[in-house]
Amino acid sequence: MPTVLVTGGAGFIGSNFIILARNKQWFNVVNLDKLTYASNLETLAELQSDINYHFVQGDIGNVELVSYILEQYQPDAIINFAAESHVDRSILSPQDFIQTNIVGTFQLLEASRFYWQKLSLQQQQQFRFLHVSTDEVYGSLNPKDPAFREDTAYAPNSPYAASKAASDHFVRAYYHTYGLPTLTTNCSNNYGPHQFPEKLIPLTILHALDGKPLPIYGDGQNIRDWLYVIDHCEAIYLVLQQGKIGETYNIGGLNEQANLDVVEKICTILDKLVPISDFSYSSLISFVKDRPGHDRRYAIDCSKIRRHLGWQPQENFDSGLLKTVQWYLSHSAWGNQVRSVNYQNWLKQNYENRKQENSG
Template sequence: MLLITGGAGFIGANFVLDWLAGCSEPVLNVDKLSYAGNLDTLRSLHNDPRHVFVHADINDRETLNRLFAQHRPRAVLHFAAETHVDRSIHRPADFVQTNVVGTFTLLEVARAYWNQLTGENKAQFRFVHISTDEVYGALAPDAPPFTENTAYAPNSPYSASKAASDHCVRAYRHTYGLPALTIHCSNNYGSYQFPEKMIPLMLTRALAGKPLPVYGDGLHIRDWLYVGDHCAALRAVLARGRPGETYNIGGCNEKTNLDVVQTLCTALNRIKPKPRGHYADQITFVADRPGHDRRYAINASKIEHELGWRPAETFETGLEKTVRWYLDHPDWVNRIISGDYRNWVEFNYTQRLASGAFFSEIATGASAKRHRASR
């Protein structure tokens, strides 16, 4: 059995669904069901005996001890985390509690469990920690992509909390011998993503005829990874990864935020045309987030050379699948975009929309030129 933390969140749930679609090995799914946890995503597994769901917080050591003793997992995949940078700016304590203290608690329980294993069970146990490329900080425009040896330089409360959790995992490997591995992934996108994140946010707002809020001049660069490719990489790491190693997982798709939104609008206009005009007409530049890193990029050559993984999707093919999934699953989306989610969007973006005119003529002009060229 695998023990998955955060398995009702975006990447964790996609991994659970992907794993059980191709494997009979059961999954113990532990999730506290915060705002981003969604059991609707796992509805197809209802009454499936291979999927055991437990509503619990990774800070609850007593419950974790009981679950390890009862289910005796052969591996842990640790997805559970607070992940939204904007939320971390407003409520950093939540990120420290989940990402740092929660990871420490899970490590302590996993170490105690692993220590009492013997023989092959102990030799084969793995603790896979899923982290982010944001721990490396920002890249200059002409700098080479992050490698596994890039120095840490986190710039947001979110990335700082993930960096701290990474260091805890490394220390438990070095000090106690726990067979742990760490994954640094780039920006994920795909089905079942909480619509607070960029691509589903823009998609749902485009369909609703609302402004598409692009931070700053829209030229911040990210590497985009389709979630199905990420799941395939994690399977490779679990099967063949070496304890103590770190693996960067990227999509080999560096895009500016403006490029992403324009490409999304073009795909949406082709699949579900707007009655009049173009979805890109809704793009609105808003005040930038504090401390917004300019560029991230991943060098994923290590995992390709050592484990034989590389992304199967281009950004365009992955985005096409993503757009069609959201269009085909309006009920899943509509059950989310209300209540706390709506309150958060209004809180985070209303003031930014009001102050969007702060940009210089040069920045606005350059972005407008890119907009026209894409159309």
């Protein structure tokens, strides 16, 4: 069975991918994760007795460590999930995003290049470096603009998006300059089990259950394309297996939703699953001052991956959202565990100090 090095595998998407990969016996997995605030090894607890899963704590920017792991485990591929990924945090602390997303990806590419160059010709031809990125590198769309394609010009508007755009360019450069067999995927907003509750959907679910205000930026009409995390993981595996070297593949959920509509749908689900007499969770909705540089709309054209690789999402937004709410309801211990003192302080810094907007 092949071995794959997964970076950032204790985070939201990475952990879902690893669990799926081991359950489906896709390959043996080595997981390198720095264990930042958004990482959680409890998510991977079911793999503790799996002899074909190995965890290493460390930074992708540590070339010596990465080189040691590559020599020790001899992976057939690297999938780079490791990234700082929250726009709000990038506004407050952009240097963290530069260090991890740009410098870290560069160092990972360097270690990968040195490792790959020493492989046999056959091993070099089989090796892959898959870089997981975001649709935010493309900037913002107007309501009637066509969706982002793989050839859409980059126009990042946040420090997070700019750092991911830079990392994408480095991956492209390492293919064209050194011949490193790279693949890049740019996905839309992910949601599903195990997502750290700084992002809209898990934050809304847990705040609603706690009876706390449900903060929505601006007028709530910012539109995102929502992709269920398991659909994303399946697409990544397909790109790794069948994608054309040097190519980029956009992965979208085909589910454009305004933020306000997302929150209202969560409230409707909770009204049915966890009803409170004479109360609707939607009464907790609170409009707050918009964040700087907030992109108005994202949308992904994923016709390339459908046409070339035969992938399309299996979940629509309603089915995926119901599954997600049900997961958080049945895993309250997980939700309580990730909400540390630092998390509470961040919420206060990011939301409670914002000027309240008209809640109508």
